Amino acid sequence: AGSFQGIAPDARLVAIRAFDVEGQGDMLDIVRGIQWVVENREAHDIRVLNLSFAARPRWPYWLDPINQAVMRAWQAGIVVVAAAGNEGPEAMSIGSPGNLPYIITVGAVTDSWTLATRDDDFIPDFSSRGPTPEAHIKPDIVAPGGHITGITRPGSSLLLERPEYQLRSGEFVMTGSSQAAALVSGIAALLLQMEPGLSPDDIKCKLTSSAEPAIKADGLLAYSPFQQGHGYVSATRAVTLGDTGCGNVDMDIEADIRGDKHFQGPATVKENGEVSLPGLDQLLSPVDPAKGMSDTRKWGVKEHLERTRTTEETDPNHPFDWPRMYQEEKARIERLASEPPTTK
Numbered sequence: 001a002g003s004f005q006g007i008a009p010d011a012r013l014v015a016i017r018a019f020d021v022e023g024q025g026d027m028l029d030i031v032r033g034i035q036w037v038v039e040n041r042e043a044h045d046i047r048v049l050n051l052s053f054a055a056r057p058r059w060p061y062w063l064d065p066i067n068q069a070v071m072r073a074w075q076a077g078i079v080v081v082a083a084a085g086n087e088g089p090e091a092m093s094i095g096s097p098g099n100l101p102y103i104i105t106v107g108a109v110t111d112s113w114t115l116a117t118r119d120d121d122f123i124p125d126f127s128s129r130g131p132t133p134e135a136h137i138k139p140d141i142v143a144p145g146g147h148i149t150g151i152t153r154p155g156s157s158l159l160l161e162r163p164e165y166q167l168r169s170g171e172f173v174m175t176g177s178s179q180a181a182a183l184v185s186g187i188a189a190l191l192l193q194m195e196p197g198l199s200p201d202d203i204k205c206k207l208t209s210s211a212e213p214a215i216k217a218d219g220l221l222a223y224s225p226f227q228q229g230h231g232y233v234s235a236t237r238a239v240t241l242g243d244t245g246c247g248n249v250d251m252d253i254e255a256d257i258r259g260d261k262h263f264q265g266p267a268t269v270k271e272n273g274e275v276s277l278p279g280l281d282q283l284l285s286p287v288d289p290a291k292g293m294s295d296t297r298k299w300g301v302k303e304h305l306e307r308t309r310t311t312e313e314t315d316p317n318h319p320f321d322w323p324r325m326y327q328e329e330k331a332r333i334e335r336l337a338s339e340p341p342t343t344k
Contacts, residue, residue, distance in 0.1 A: 005049070005182075005185070007046065007047065007048035007049070007050065007185055007186070007188075007189045008044060008045040008046055008047060008048075008189070009045065009047050009048075009189055009192040009193040009196060010045070012044075012045075014044050014046060016033040016034075016036060016037060017033070018030045018032070018033040019053075025053070027066060028065075030066050030069075031065050031066055031069045034049070034066070034069040034070060034072075034073055035069055035072075037049055037073060037078065038069075038072055038078070041077070041078060047077070047078060047079060047188075047189065047192050048078065048079045048080075048081065048185050048188045048189050048192065049070075049073055049078050049079070049080045049081070049185075050081050050181060050182055050185035051070070051080060051081065051082040051083065051097055051181070052082075052083050052177075052178030052179075052181045052182055053083065053095075053178065054082070054083050054084065054085035054086070054087075054094075054095025054096065054097075054098055054128070054177070054178075055095055055096050056087075056095060057094075057095070057096040057099050057132070057133060058096075060133070060134060060262070061096075061099050061100050061101065061132065061133075061134055062256055062259070062262045064096050064097070064099075064100075066096060066097050067097050067099075067100045068257070070082075070097045070100055071100065071102060071253055071256065071257050072257065074102050074103060074200050075253050075254065075257060077199065077200060078200065079104070079185075079188045079192070079200045079203045079204075080100075080102075080103040080104065080200070081103065081104045081181050081184050081185040081188060082097050082098040082100070082103055082104070082105050082181060083095070083098060083105075083106060083176070083177040083181040084098045084105050084106060084107040084108070084127060084128040084129075084138060084177045084180075084181075085098060085177060086108075086126045086176050086177055086178075087126075087128045088124075088125050088126050088127045088128045088129050089125040089126075089127075089129060090129065091129050091130070091226060091274075091275045092129070092130065092131060092133065093128040093129050094128045094129065094130050094131075094138045094139070095128060098128070098138060098139070099132040099133070099136070099138060101132070101134070101136040101138075101248070101251060101263060101265065102200075102248055102251065102253055102256075103204075104140050104141070104184060104188070104203070104204050104207060104208075105139040105140050105229075106139055106140070106141055106142065106145075106177060106180045106181040106183075106184045106233075107123065107127040107128065107129075107139035107141070107142040107143075107145075107177055107180065107227070107228070107229065108123065108124060108126070108127040108142060108143070108145025108175075108176065108177045108179070108180045109121050109122065109123055109124075109127075109143060109144055109145060109146070109180070109232060110123075110124050110144070110145065110146025110147070110175075111144060112146075112292055113147065118232075118298075118303075119293055119294055119297070119298070120292050120293040120294070121232070121299060122289060122290065122291050122292060122294070122297075123142060123214075123227050123228060123289075124145075124146060124291075126175075126176070126177075127139075127142070127145065127177055127180075127227075128177065129224075129226045129227050130225075130226035130227075130275075131226055131265055131267035132265065134263070134265055135264050135265035135266060135267035135268075136263075136264075136265030136267070137225050137226060137229065137265060137266070137267065138226070138229065139177075139228075139229045140204070140207070140229045141184065141207055141208060141211045141228075141229045141230055141231065141232070141233045142180065142211075142227075142228050142229060142232055142233065143181075143183045143184050143232070143233045144179070144180060145175060145176055145178075145179045145180030145183075146175050146179075147173050147175055148173070148174060148179035148180075148182075148183070149167065149171040149172065150171060150172055150174065150179070150182075151170075151171060151172065152172045158172065158174075159172065183233075184207065184233055187207065187233065187235045187238060188203050188207070190235065191203055191206060191207075191238060191239070191242075194239065198244070199247075200247070201247030201248050201249075202244040202245070202247060203247070204247035204248065205243050205244050205246040205247035206238045206242030206244065207233060207238055207242065208229070208246070209230070209242055209243040210234055210238045210240075210241045210242040211229070211230040211232055211234065211237075212231045212232045212234060212237070212299045212300030212301070212303075213230065213231035213232075213299070213301075214228055214231065214232070214289065214297050214299050215297070215298055215299075215300075215301070215304040216285040216287070216289075216296050216297060217295075217296040217298075217307075218285065219304070219315075219318055219320055219322060220283060220284060220285040220320075221283055221284045221285060222285055222289040222294075222296075222297045223284075223289060224280065224284055225277065225280075226267075226275065231299070231300070232299045232300070234300075240332070240333060240336055241329055241332060241333070250263070251263045266278065279319075282319050283319050283320070301322050301325050301326050301329065302326060302329070304322060305322055305323060305326050
């Protein structure tokens, strides 16, 4: 607590202090901090802004003062990554500024303390769910956010209040969507290091188009898009399979900032009050996913199809054509493998 970070593509961090030692921040201080990032982005080569905090939305996204500042940052060419919040598992619990449709909003996954398998990786109850009040699908992706190790300032309030969270190595362990957002911010910086010409919309497209959804054995989604977004983030897949041109294509941030037009998402509310999406009942498994090891859940098309050995088959009645997606991804990887290496 105490700051948020601007990140340069060469991995330099610029910490902007807007919170007190208890992690509380005044709205105007946060807005001024974001404005400082925008005004000093060229001097410090700031390309990524990590916002690992969330507050309950009090206004429509376009009237929120923090969101207004964040939209200016995105418009200025800064990739903004925000935490979804830790108010799950209820629907419509995404915090601000994560409720802003333009930016990259990140929910949390935990690996159940095992690195060798993803079969026990699941979305914990604390990770906030969508949709937003304006019906947008959030989070955009999920990333590791359980018991993440990192560094903190010696003598900080976190160390004083939670000494049991410090490892013998000196690293500090924390859990939450804030940790997941920080991880994705690092991936965004790596992508910009490789391709400096990418726009914020391009980075969002690369991350979301390459994310791996959780899929049940029957081929249906294990989690709603309001829980997993596009799926589990992958740095390697973002580099090899990530697309461009699919980020925020149906919105106009300049018109939004001017106040000429604002945008509603596709979410709907059923007669029983449950939030949904058109056709979601045919796409989502009716069985709740396990909170831990699962024999039926796999992350990603490759793992799903290779466990069922149906990579060459297509069921015309199934809502997802996973075999076609698998073959397309395989062909792209093979083309990349056959290309000569490039140097910059």
